[in-house]
Amino acid sequence: MRKINFRKQVNKSYLQVQDNINQNISCHLLDDEYSSSKYFKPGCVNISYFIRHKADVLMSHGVADKNYLSMRDSGGRMVNNFQHILVPGPWLKNKILNLEGCELNADQIHVVGWPRLDSLYRERTFYLKRRNQSSPVRVLWAPTHDRRKRGIEKESTSSFPEFALYEKDMKSKYDYSVSVHPRNRDLKAPTASRLVESDYVISDFGTMVYEAWALGIPVIFPRWILKDKITTYIKGSAEAFIFENNIGLHANSIEEVQMFIEQGYGVGDEVKQFMEDYLPDKYLGCSGEAIASLLKSLSVKHSFRQFFNYYYHQFKKKY
Numbered sequence: 001m002r003k004i005n006f007r008k009q010v011n012k013s014y015l016q017v018q019d020n021i022n023q024n025i026s027c028h029l030l031d032d033e034y035s036s037s038k039y040f041k042p043g044c045v046n047i048s049y050f051i052r053h054k055a056d057v058l059m060s061h062g063v064a065d066k067n068y069l070s071m072r073d074s075g076g077r078m079v080n081n082f083q084h085i086l087v088p089g090p091w092l093k094n095k096i097l098n099l100e101g102c103e104l105n106a107d108q109i110h111v112v113g114w115p116r117l118d119s120l121y122r123e124r125t126f127y128l129k130r131r132n133q134s135s136p137v138r139v140l141w142a143p144t145h146d147r148r149k150r151g152i153e154k155e156s157t158s159s160f161p162e163f164a165l166y167e168k169d170m171k172s173k174y175d176y177s178v179s180v181h182p183r184n185r186d187l188k189a190p191t192a193s194r195l196v197e198s199d200y201v202i203s204d205f206g207t208m209v210y211e212a213w214a215l216g217i218p219v220i221f222p223r224w225i226l227k228d229k230i231t232t233y234i235k236g237s238a239e240a241f242i243f244e245n246n247i248g249l250h251a252n253s254i255e256e257v258q259m260f261i262e263q264g265y266g267v268g269d270e271v272k273q274f275m276e277d278y279l280p281d282k283y284l285g286c287s288g289e290a291i292a293s294l295l296k297s298l299s300v301k302h303s304f305r306q307f308f309n310y311y312y313h314q315f316k317k318k319y
Helices: 012-026 090-097 116-130 162-173 207-214 229-233 238-244 254-262 269-278 287-297 304-318
Strands: 004-007 034-037 045-048 057-059 084-087 109-111 138-141 175-178 200-202 219-222 249-251
Touching: 004 012, 004 287, 012 116, 012 287, 084 090, 090 109, 090 238, 090 269, 116 207, 116 287, 138 162, 162 175, 162 254, 200 207, 200 254, 207 219, 207 269, 219 254, 229 238, 238 269, 249 254
Parallel strands: 004 034, 004 045, 045 057, 057 084, 084 109, 138 175, 138 200, 200 219, 219 249
Antiparallel strands: none
């Protein structure tokens, strides 16, 4: 068995996200079975959560699709730079295999669930057991970041910051809280405790949508803000599929958001059906263990140049 090396991204916005994912995997490994480094280590199984990193294994830093694994560079599909790809479910595996220019075969794309859900599932289960049924409805607005601007008009596909206009009204009716994306705030810790204690989540197209659904929490999409931006700018993505097929609760006004909440709308059958394909229930709470076991079994190949470059860099650092 080769040692597993978790490659670190130095971007501050994602450090805690990486640590959270790594912890949910490494807790199923012995101390001498893994390392964590910002460097690619030949001789190890190198895993990264960022498509521009050099690694043997790629798993996205978020569970949302966003066409992240479909990205191209001058050499073609960027997934071809990896020997193995880890995905949450069959939906994304089939999408990658059918990408024009994809050189990977089915044995190189592995369905593993989403490891961040392991700890979230335990916390959610504990919270539901001790929750006071008379507590006010807890609503969380958790948008993805608005840093990416799309199209000629440079539009954002996030509900941030527009939905903030309704904060006063929402706070007057519910136990309402806000957790914007780490890229839109100074405190970079990922949203966790607020999610597991929520009755409803208001979001748009990021990881939070899938994590909420997996935990049985209904998600409301503010369509009067998002309009058709996601289907226009992120064509072919799982998120576009969700919006095209009205999967989940799609509100056309703040009044409709509140109607969904006050009438107790739940996670619908269409969500459950989609999620069984995108993020299967069988991995809920045990994804990290499945990934640890898989990483220990993977075969990877490294070139002489990779060994030479690594040891040359180590020599220069030392002397």
